[in-house]
Amino acid sequence: MSDGRTESGGEPVTAAVLVIGDEILSGRTKDRNIGYIAEYLTNIGVDLREARVVPDVVEEIADAVNALRARYTYVFTTGGIGPTHDDITADGVAHAFGLPVIHHPRAVEILTAYLGDRLNEARLRMARMPEGAELIENAVSKAPGWRIGNVHVMAGIPSVMQAMLDAIAPTLKTGQKMLSVTVEGRGLKEGDVGGPLTEIQTAHPGVMIGSYPRFDGKRFTTALVVRSRDAALMAAAQADVEALVARLQAEIED
Known part of the structure; x- marks a missing residue:
């Protein structure tokens, strides 16, 4: 890993998020990390392309890690690195890389200094990781995350995950x-804009246009989001979208 953030020369830097935990799939715990990571990565120039959720099963964690790390520049996992028996992310990631799981010496030192006499066998599990892993600082609760290859393993607790992501960010290329602008189509349904919006999208191949409908109980609004890495291309498409919205709104008022 580099010590500072570097530009990739125009090539997209891509990422995936892998959320690990039975509690997410059962609905007992509501995920709060995917959206945060997505916005964070977008703001620093990394495209989040995929998010998956897998149970606490070693083979399923390993299969997902191997699929994602081969496809994207980075993989970020959340969950499963705590002190309980079902925290098996280390085992799953180690299995994916074909590596043994060890108690990382530096992680043991950090936990010993922080916990003192409270460091028992359960808490020592938080130092388990694949051999060769590099630690990710945890400014909130000290128990570190870790990285192996292009896989970054973080806690599931949102505040801890966010601190770890802050520690990771300077090392990422x-x-x-991606730039974006939103045009509010107040009073418009997706069906109103669908046809002409397709024509605008075709006319602006360097731009992505998405439509997102909302209903406030009285009327529909369709937000039209124009995205591009090129400000001039985005502005040209935005002008066409704004003209479309103005024309359709005028027709409704008539």
């Missing part, structure tokens, strides 16, 4: 940031 980044691409050109």
Whole structure:
């Protein structure tokens, strides 16, 4: 890993998030990390392309890690690195890389200094990781995350995950940031804009246009989001979208 953030020369830097935990799949715990990571990465020029959720099963964790790390520049996992028997992310990631699981010496030192006499066998599990892993600082609760290859393993607790992501960010290479602008189509349904919006999208191949409908109980609004890495291309598409919205709104008022 580099010591500072570097630009990727125009090539997109991509990422995936892998959320690990039975509690997410059962609905007992509501995920609060995917959206945060997505926005964070977008802001530093990394494209989040995929998010998955897998149970606490070693083979399923390993299969997902191997699929994602081969496809994307970075993989970020959350969950499963705590002190209980079902915290098996270390085992799953180690299995994916074909590595043994060890108690990382520096992680043991950090936990010993922080916990003192409270460091028992259960808490010592938080020092388990694949041999060769590098630690990720945890400024909140000290128990470190870790990275192996292009896989970054973080806690599931949002505040801890966010601190770890802050520690990771300076080591990541980044691409050109994705720009975006939103045009509010008040009073418009997706069906109103769908046809002409397709024509605008075709006319602007360097731009991505998405439509997102909302209903406030009285009327529909469709937000049209224009995205591009090129400010001039985005502005040209935005002008066409704004003209479309103005024309359709005028027709409704008539």
